[in-house]
Amino acid sequence: xxxxxxxxxxxxxxxxxxxxxxxxxxxxxxxxxxxxxxxxxxxxxxxxxxxxxxxxxxxxxxxxxxxxxxxxxxxxxxxxxxxxxxxxxxxx
Numbered sequence: 589x590x591x592x593x594x595x596x597x598x599x600x601x602x603x604x605x606x607x608x609x610x611x612x613x614x615x616x617x618x619x620x621x622x623x624x625x626x627x628x629x630x631x632x633x634x635x636x637x638x639x640x641x642x643x644x645x646x647x648x649x650x651x652x653x654x655x656x657x658x659x660x661x662x663x664x665x666x667x668x669x670x671x672x673x674x675x676x677x678x679x680x
Contacts, residue, residue, distance in 0.1 A: 594665035615643040
């Protein structure tokens, strides 16, 4: 399961997106496939990983930096934001 899907299963991430007037389809988790591969190959129940979430709204693009807390057993994910920056454009 993708990290984005797991984050959207919880109410807090949806509220987070609403605060920045973003929709789920307007965000991208940088290196998501690589992170999922690494998380699946580690043999720990709960893990954390530093991530960058890129998103856009009507005012422009933003990068959110923080920690992904991930529980393999329960298929839960929580994003803890440490900061963000406004950027001109999102890379393709």
